[in-house]
Amino acid sequence: MGMLKQKISSRWQRWINRRIPRSDTQAFSQRNIFIVPTGAGVVFGVLLLIMLITGINYQNSLIYLMTFALGAVFVGAMHQTHRNLSGLTLALIRAGEGTAGDDVPFYLRLSAGKDTSVAISLSVEDSRLDGVHIRAGAASDLVLPIPSAHRGYLRPDRIRIETRFPFGLLKAWSWLRLSSAGIAYPRPLVAPEAGSLVDDGSESRAAQPRVGQDNADLRPWREGDLSQRVMWKRFARSGQMVVADWQGEQGSPHWLDFNSFPGADAELRLSYLAWLVADRVQKGAKFGLNLPGEVIDPDSGAAHGERCLRALAVWGEQPPREHDALPFGTRQTLDVQPAGKRV
């Protein structure tokens, strides 16, 4: 039974996904609008049946008339509810950024066709935007906050667009299946050593081996390394660009380094770094970010800070693939996937 249910459900999903290809824009039409009676609509149908029986039993023509009139209203409402949605175009303008666990704003534009659309609601999981009205031919920019579950890419599988107008007896709905993803930054946590390090403003000291700290790590140069760190003497000798990573340098105020929190979990390190980035940006300091596999040169300013945060957010994460029919990074994923599966 469970198997069958699952099979039907996955069939249904596949069928929907075929009708609604992944895209950041979706025009709604007969092709992709679904319409069924709401609970109230079902009750209304039962009520009409009861009224018909009353009419038959009491041989009352006026009750017949009323039943037929209300039945016709129901059928007409089907048309109206459908038309309320059809002709609309929902487009993602920009998938926003936010902190993990908080809402990430998705900026959307809803444009009407030649009909005015009334009381449209957009929803993702348990977050929703109600009562959007758009005049014929006009467009409206909307912000739909989508709660994120953890850092990384955030892409709800589907944004549901729904309307029950005019009578609430029927609901017509469709989905926008985004291909772009928003980003959730790691949640900042106060980094342990941060207070002990003082930025003395000296650039040159960075490259100087400190006394008693000669256990330098030598590694090949890679893009983003500061030129002061290159062992130029060695370059002159062997032609190899080698960079010295001084152990004592970890926690350097100039460099926010992934490796400076030994023993901490990777996610925890990212959280520390996120806090440090925010802290530096707030102080207006110049800093660089060193992540395994990615290094961002020191710079200052809000844009730089965002760049760093974005790097922290997606470090080690794969962007959601086009064909994945699963939500990505939303709260629902916590229910769907076992926690260990994530990177």
Next chain:
Amino acid sequence: MSLLARFSRSNSDAAEGPTQAIPSGALLWLIGSFALLLLPQWDRLPWWLIAACVVLAAWRWIAQQGRVRLPGRWLKTGIMLVMIAVYVATVQGRFTVDTAASFFVLAVGLKWLETRSARDFYVLFFILVYLAAVNFLFQQDILWALLTFGAIGCLLVGVQILNAPDLPGSLKAGWKRLGLLMLKTLPVVVLLFVFFPRMAPLWSVPLVSGQARSGISDTMRPGDISNLVQSSERAFRVTFGGATPEYRDRYWRGLILDYLDGETWRQRDDEPFQRLGRVATDGGVGPLADNEYDVLMEPTDKRWAFALDNSVAASDNVFRAGEDLFRFSRPADSPVRYRLALAMDSAPSSPVLAPAQRYRYLQLPQGGNPRTRELAADMAASQSPVELVNNLMRRFREQEYFYTLRPPAMPEDGVDALLFDEKRGFCAHYAGAATFLFRAAGIPSRIVVGYQGGDAGAGGEYLIVRQYDAHAWVEVWLEGRGWVRIDPTAAIAPSRIESGLRDAMAEEGSFLENDLTSPQRYGDFAALQWASLQLDRINYQWQRWVVGYQGQSQMDLMSRLPGGIGMRELGYITAGVVGLALLIAGVVSGLALRKGTRQDAFGRVMFAWHRLCEQAGVPVRSGETPMVLAERMADARPVVAETARTFARAVNSHYYSSASARQNAADSQRLKRLLKTMKRQLRRYGKPVSRAPRDD
């Protein structure tokens, strides 16, 4: 920012104030509709229930303003228990449709106190819709029907406001939308109404009403009918197939009172007990024959049908009982239409009154009214029955007898007082006195109660007989002639019989003196009369063609259409109408949609191309360039690879050529040809090379 203000998390709804969940506008329309729906019932509902409904709805409305709170659980339960207790006390175990309907109203009233969420709103909406249907059981006049439909409209507008509370101008738009919707669906509604097979009741439900109805009753005390004629309510309406009889011949016989019990005339034999059930309202169909007439009677809750002398039944729902009277097989609890025909040949040539009957029609109480008995004995000694009857009529005509709605009280020996002292009375007095005298003189006689007269409705198409036409007269048995109608009123106040009560009471000014609201009272205002008659005509047609459109009338209408349409065909037609309506709705929305996508030939070709891709298992992604799509198509179906690429190039060149140089028609032609080629290639070598990539 308003955008963010509108944003709400669904689980935060519970935190919102309970009365805020329903927009005030929606609630107001719901309450308004409730008020409208109570109107048709106001005279049948107990006053306390109406008061309670007003208070409860007002409470809900004031709570909406935030000035008071809705009751908590305990208070609510308390109110509910009190109301139900009051209800039980007033109903006292009677179970009728009336009491059921008032319980229904009570339930609606109580529901106001717990209408907090949209869900409650819908519950109330459904209950009110059904309340509207219940109203139709009691009131079927066109004005009440319009009012009820208006209330339904209010409900539907309220629901629209509930669904789009912050939409500016939603009220006007709501009515407009609803009106257009109704208008567009009107043909379907009419077709369904005409063709939906009118089935027999699935089970029999009596519509017993506890409401007192005005109308004649089966007992008659001297003052009874003069009370009844204070009402201008309609008793029945008659359409004649041929000429309408003269006013003085319009004696509508209802029932016969043959037993004098002290002062009260009653029926000797009670009406036989009847099983509960509904009266058949099918009153014959087709055009009326010359001698036929068609009666549309208001509900009386009695089995009596009113008929002219010498009638025979022409419809199934009415049958001839004894004494030349007509009866329904069930009490008339809703308007009934029936049809009778005037028999051409009059009474049988040599009628005989059986001894038992003679005894019955000579019954008198033991004592009382000695002077009348003496007079009767004197007359009987010297005159034949015919002479005696004529002499009594002459006495009425020539002596100073008055016909009045304000007779003096005659508590002791009423007949003596009327005949010899007061000489003032109404039809019931004179009929009673005459019958007493005839019986005392040994002439079998009986009182007939019914109506006499009837005024022409608007356009003169039919007669309206009202309660003030109620009348009582006498029938005497004359050997060789059978029962003969004798009307003392005709001798005393000929104008009553010739032209009606209004003229007979013109001098006294007592016509409808207590019924200030009746248009009939103001006979001098021609405009009022005219309006009232026009309204009655509309109602009459409404009753005949809409309310009375039932099994037989439907079958009659169908039999006039070509082709034998029976119940089964009606079923098919109904199904067809519903199907057609859905189809039209589908086509209309399809067309509206197509209008959006109906571009030039180029657009159509692109549409066809995309469809072809999808059919071939290559999903079209928006924002994809034609070239990329063609490549994916080529991957999936190498057969068409080259054509697809050519196609994409052509599309590109169409896109990038300047608007002026665009040769839409030529481009589209070329693309269409390419498309056709691809289709052919696919058909011919159509095996897909690999399974189309699945979307998941």
